[in-house]
Amino acid sequence: MTHVLEPLLHDLAERFRFLDEEISKMQVPPEAESCRQRIHRLVSIGKNRIDSVLADPDIGRPEFAKNFYHTYKRLCELAQAVDEGPLFCAESVSGRGSFPD
């Protein structure tokens, strides 16, 4: 059974794959490298978590919907924090950001 959360989870998984790729190829000064690695680890954990939720055979069960929704919310917050924090700063500094100076 397809659950209403599934498209949202697939969308978030795609977002995590994008973040994972961007952060893995991010060039930072040596003093910021440990920070980049820490954020990359967090993103990898998030990516694996969302993949495991999508692979869960109980994902379509209504009695689990609220719990999977909670998981989705925490992962969304992580993605947003990474997107608007380190990734936004790095892209602005490197001139790849979407906003003009």
Added chain:
Amino acid sequence: MSEISALSHEYEASARLAEELNEAILTIKKSRLHQRIGLTEDQRKILAGTVAALRQQLEAGQGGAQSEFLPQEMVERLSERHRPRMAYFLDDLSRTVSVLGNDLVPLDDSIIGVLDEICDAADETASAVFRRMRRR
């Protein structure tokens, strides 16, 4: 501590608690559905400890000592929600602690209901604090 540090600390505590409770509830629900082993004895004891700390804090009210791992905002949410029937909620929490502490007693719907309610409060707190952090 700066405001953003305090918010960050509050977010971390409520998000971690919400995740831990959510994972425990998922494990319990799955064990009941698929007739398989649920929480370990240690996991039940840890969960019982969390619920006992919450009960103690709710009973003590605002003047009481605050637990380090229970976000104050979450406790206040539950306190506000259950103000008209606090004695009954404290009883529910006591029963939950007692059942979780005894590995031989199965976890029934009422226990899951109580855990779900605490989890909801932790989840709402994490979301609210996250929104406040983004506005800073």
